[in-house]
Amino acid sequence: MGYTFFEKTISNKLGRKVHAGDTVVVDVDVAMATDTTAPLAIKAFRDMGGSKIAKPENTVLVLDHAVPCPNERIANLHKMIRDFSIEQGNVFYDQNAGVCHQVMLENEHVQEGFIVLGADSHTCSCGAIGALGISVGSTDLGAALLTGKTWWRVPETIQIKLKGKLNKGVYAKDVALHIISDLTSQGATGFGIEFDGEGFAAFSTEEAMTICSMATEMGAVSGVFVPAISNSDLIPDSDAKYQRTIVYDASEIVPMISNPHAVDNVKPVNEVEGKRVDMAYLGGCTNARLSDIAVAAKILRDQEVARCTRMIVCPASANVLKKAIEKGFITDLIEAGATLTAPGCGLCVGTLGGIPGDGEVVVSTTNRNYRGRMGNNKASIYLASPATVAASALYGRILDPRKVVQ
Amino acid sequence: MYGDNINTDLIISGKYTKTLDIQELAVHCMEALDPDFVTKIKNGDFVVAGHNFGCGSSREQAALALKHIGVSAVLAKSFAQVFYRNAINIGLPVIMCDTGSIRDGDALVVDLDKAEVSVNDSYIINCSRLPLIERTILNYGGLAPFLKKKGDFILDYENHIEGGKQACERRHDSRT
Ligand code: SF4
Numbered sequence: 001m002g003y004t005f006f007e008k009t010i011s012n013k014l015g016r017k018v019h020a021g022d023t024v025v026v027d028v029d030v031a032m033a034t035d036t037t038a039p040l041a042i043k044a045f046r047d048m049g050g051s052k053i054a055k056p057e058n059t060v061l062v063l064d065h066a067v068p069c070p071n072e073r074i075a076n077l078h079k080m081i082r083d084f085s086i087e088q089g090n091v092f093y094d095q096n097a098g099v100c101h102q103v104m105l106e107n108e109h110v111q112e113g114f115i116v117l118g119a120d121s122h123t124c125s126c127g128a129i130g131a132l133g134i135s136v137g138s139t140d141l142g143a144a145l146l147t148g149k150t151w152w153r154v155p156e157t158i159q160i161k162l163k164g165k166l167n168k169g170v171y172a173k174d175v176a177l178h179i180i181s182d183l184t185s186q187g188a189t190g191f192g193i194e195f196d197g198e199g200f201a202a203f204s205t206e207e208a209m210t211i212c213s214m215a216t217e218m219g220a221v222s223g224v225f226v227p228a229i230s231n232s233d234l235i236p237d238s239d240a241k242y243q244r245t246i247v248y249d250a251s252e253i254v255p256m257i258s259n260p261h262a263v264d265n266v267k268p269v270n271e272v273e274g275k276r277v278d279m280a281y282l283g284g285c286t287n288a289r290l291s292d293i294a295v296a297a298k299i300l301r302d303q304e305v306a307r308c309t310r311m312i313v314c315p316a317s318a319n320v321l322k323k324a325i326e327k328g329f330i331t332d333l334i335e336a337g338a339t340l341t342a343p344g345c346g347l348c349v350g351t352l353g354g355i356p357g358d359g360e361v362v363v364s365t366t367n368r369n370y371r372g373r374m375g376n377n378k379a380s381i382y383l384a385s386p387a388t389v390a391a392s393a394l395y396g397r398i399l400d401p402r403k404v405v406q
Numbered sequence: 407m408y409g410d411n412i413n414t415d416l417i418i419s420g421k422y423t424k425t426l427d428i429q430e431l432a433v434h435c436m437e438a439l440d441p442d443f444v445t446k447i448k449n450g451d452f453v454v455a456g457h458n459f460g461c462g463s464s465r466e467q468a469a470l471a472l473k474h475i476g477v478s479a480v481l482a483k484s485f486a487q488v489f490y491r492n493a494i495n496i497g498l499p500v501i502m503c504d505t506g507s508i509r510d511g512d513a514l515v516v517d518l519d520k521a522e523v524s525v526n527d528s529y530i531i532n533c534s535r536l537p538l539i540e541r542t543i544l545n546y547g548g549l550a551p552f553l554k555k556k557g558d559f560i561l562d563y564e565n566h567i568e569g570g571k572q573a574c575e576r577r578h579d580s581r582t
Contacts, residue, residue, distance in 0.1 A: 023537035048553040
């Protein structure tokens with residue numbers, strides 16, 4: 001009987017074979033926390049009697065959820081993280097870097113086969129390059145700061161395969177939403193997911209990050225993009241044991257949209273076409289990279305966002321922003337009437353500016369649309385691809401992007 | 407006795423979590439689901455539920471609130487992974503077993519080492535055995551006290567057996 005990626009990665013680290021269901025204590029290759037979770041993790045670390053962190057060079061703290069800082073309470077939390085980083089000599093990204101998951105990959109803190117422990121629920125984004133991302137709470141991260149280790153139950157695995165090719169106007173986000181519409185947001189609770197097949201093999205790393213980050217919204221404990229794995233010690237065996245294998249056909253997938261107030265309340269975009277849009281948001285760790293901004297810029301180039309609609313763009317990182325400026329995408333978007341905000345989590349979690357009003361409708365490229373997620377529980381959030389968001393901004397109404405993408 | 411998919415918002419609403427005062431938070435425990443919960447629950451009682459207990463957000467406060475209100479363990483058919491992990495980390499035992507036959511008021515005895523739950527002294531439900539690391543963390547009252555004592559993930563083979571016995575006696579008369 002063969003092994004899955006998750007079994008292999010943990011087995012490799014431990015130097016002994018482990019199986020799904022085994023609970024292990026394992027070395028963490030890199031630990032990450034953000035301005036939302038680092039303060040409590042630091043507190044947990046101190047409560048455990050910690051004074052010196054185990055692996056400063058492999059500990060990354062990122063200010064991203066509330067940057068630039070909006071109020072004095074958060075300013076003091078930011079200060080606490082800065083002071084801690086100076087004291088401990090860990091890797092530190094201040095407000096000028098971007099969303100943690102993007103920052104981690106862009107700056108090569110993650111490599112294939114790494115065990116990445118992140119105090120953020122979308123840590124499995126790093127599955128896009130064949131790393132094992134584990135999302136934890138602050139106590140677990142505090143323990144990793146202290147010991148350089150964590151404990152983990154090796155999960156059973158669901159294999160999700162994509163065959164065929166995507167049609168024009170259909171993107172990675174649509175694939176993720178299509179899967180969630182089928183699997184539901186609890187469909188993979190407790191499981192790891194391996195994304196595999198020739199359909200996924202054609203995806204770029206940026207697209208793979210979109211898919212892997214959405215594994216969290218399927219309930220999974222982690223997700224990995226198998227076509228990204230080059231190390232034969234980590235490639236899952238062909239006779240690995242899966243809880244189940246689900247195959248989707250890329251050519252049958254159409255633009256999809258999550259309706260309020262649940263990520264798995266998914267419909268084809270053309271079924272909700274015509275719904276008024278007050279705000280269009282291109283941002284978040286799921287879909288605000290260069291290729292996402294490129295798609296939106298292409299749709300909005302030499303055009304204007306509808307008068308009743310405002311559009312906000314928040315690039316995933318400063319590096320993405322710089323490249324988007326060089327390519328002229330930012331000019332395209334600003335000329336179309338979009339507002340640009342500082343790279344980071346931006347509007348995704350309702351801590352910063354850009355909060356929608358009562359009864360307003362938002363179409364967003366982010367990954368969660370729970371009631372109140374963007375800071376107002378009387379607003380409605382739809383989740384879609386950057387193309388759907390840009391096309392909807394253009395018309396002021398939800399629009400199937402296939403009508404504007406040539 | 408609760409059903410499936412009890413989410414963290416039902417256990418403790420997000421609006422109460424912005425405090426470090428756990429007692430203040432704990433009085434709102436399960437409020438949305440069962441307003442009498444806090445008055446009903448007695449020290450050492452169990453909470454029994456169906457599938458996917460603790461789904462939703464990763465807030466550690468959900469497990470903390472249950473523990474602080476006096477719940478000594480949660481028994482469910484299955485747990486959401488992050489809740490499960492948080493519960494162990496803060497020292498709240500979580501036991502996976504077929505809870506279908508358990509009724510309100512049943513007297514339960516949980517033996518973590520034998521991995522079984524005895525119901526009203528009349529029959530036994532087998533539960534999945536907690537791995538050593540989880541039992542060790544629980545026996546120290548959580549991950550923070552465990553690491554404070556040990557300084558590292560050092561598993562303590564002797565202590566867990568004794569701890570298991572204590573756990574078993576302590577919960578002898580607990581009810582759902
Ligand atoms: S962009 Fe949104 S989902 Fe991503 S890390 Fe930030 S708050 Fe979380």
